[in-house]
Amino acid sequence: MIQPRLSKSRFCTGLQCVRQLWWRVREPDAPELVSPPDLQAVFDRGHRIGELAQAAFPGGVLIEAEHWDVAKMCKATSAALASGTPAIFEASFSVDGLFSAIDVLERLEAGFALVEVKSTFSVKPQFIPDVAIQVHVAKAAGIDVRRAEVMHLVRDRNCAAGEERFARVDVSAEVEAFLAQVPAQIARMREALTGDLPLVEPGAHCEAPYECPFMARCHLPKGALLN
Numbered sequence: 001m002i003q004p005r006l007s008k009s010r011f012c013t014g015l016q017c018v019r020q021l022w023w024r025v026r027e028p029d030a031p032e033l034v035s036p037p038d039l040q041a042v043f044d045r046g047h048r049i050g051e052l053a054q055a056a057f058p059g060g061v062l063i064e065a066e067h068w069d070v071a072k073m074c075k076a077t078s079a080a081l082a083s084g085t086p087a088i089f090e091a092s093f094s095v096d097g098l099f100s101a102i103d104v105l106e107r108l109e110a111g112f113a114l115v116e117v118k119s120t121f122s123v124k125p126q127f128i129p130d131v132a133i134q135v136h137v138a139k140a141a142g143i144d145v146r147r148a149e150v151m152h153l154v155r156d157r158n159c160a161a162g163e164e165r166f167a168r169v170d171v172s173a174e175v176e177a178f179l180a181q182v183p184a185q186i187a188r189m190r191e192a193l194t195g196d197l198p199l200v201e202p203g204a205h206c207e208a209p210y211e212c213p214f215m216a217r218c219h220l221p222k223g224a225l226l227n
């Protein structure tokens with residue numbers, strides 16, 4: 001069986017629950033995965049915030065391609081890196097069956113800073129593995145990542161309508177601490193994806209850090225077989 005590519009979002013899902021990951025990968029057209037209109041609005045806002053954040057990196061270049069065209073995204077990223085551009089938005093790397101598109105890859109005097117943009121008002125714990133898998137992929141692709149950051153919103157009443165203020169928080173130490181477990185987590189997820197639907201007992205992880213869309217499939221009467 002061909003190994004499915006592990007993206008950042010798949011990695012984060014697998015951390016929460018490999019059973020949920022299995023369904024997301026094996027049943028991408030599952031009705032549970034159709035975004036309700038209110039969730040789509042959240043995605044749209046996140047996209048808009050990402051675009052506003054790019055203004056903080058003058059001279060940056062956006063990697064534009066269809067999200068499924070990984071080869072084109074990676075090729076454009078290589079070209080942007082070679083051109084010496086000060087920042088790359090959606091910098092894309094595919095290596096060892098892993099894929100990551102980085103919100104902002106900022107060129108430093110030495111090496112690069114990897115910046116993950118979030119439409120929240122603080123750094124949440126679940127952002128650390130999210131950033132760590134991106135650092136792992138970027139480093140595997142040969143990028144000299146010197147710093148990892150989360151760039152989030154700041155409440156500011158003086159902001160005009162349509163404008164946003166951001167804070168950049170250095171999370172390098174937290175990410176570095178998490179990086180050690182990334183290879184083992186990837187191996188665990190790959191093993192789960194090669195077999196039958198994994199058995200995972202429902203629990204607190206079904207709702208945190210994100211609510212699982214498959215709860216109706218799992219939350220059977222006590223003692224019932226999970227599949």
Ligand code: SF4
Nearest residue numbers: 017020206212215218
């Ligand atoms: S409901 Fe819970 S156990 Fe079932 S797939 Fe979702 S996270 Fe996993």
